[in-house]
Amino acid sequence: MRVQPMPGVSVDIGEDGSLELRLDTAGRPRSYRCSPVRTAMWIALRQHDGDPAAAARILARQWGTALVDTRADLDRWVAELCDAGLARPAP
Structure with missing residues (x-):
């Protein structure tokens, strides 16, 4: 199962x-700060079009x-x- 960010999710890099x-929604803003490991996971997922198997292979x-x-x-x-609510299975 490929995953993708929910529509409207923004990515910011801290100093x-x-x-x-x-994800700023009218009812419930959401925010998730990633550790260095999670940041690497996010980058690997995006580089591999949301494919967790491919991302895991490169990270391992x-x-x-x-x-x-x-x-x-x-x-x-x-x-x-x-x-x-920050990601979802890709259609």
Whole structure:
């Protein structure tokens, strides 16, 4: 399942290099500040058109971690983003 940002999600880079995802809606503004690991996950997802499998492969290779563990971490984080209304499965 590919994932994509919800329409209207903006991405800001902080002075410290952190990434912040924001969605300003009339009823409920949402914001999520990403750790360096989550920032790398976001970048990998966007570079691979929202494909978590491809993103996990590149991250595991770069980090020297087990693919199964990297994919599990990425899937948990994607689920958090979806639950927060910041991402959704791609159509």
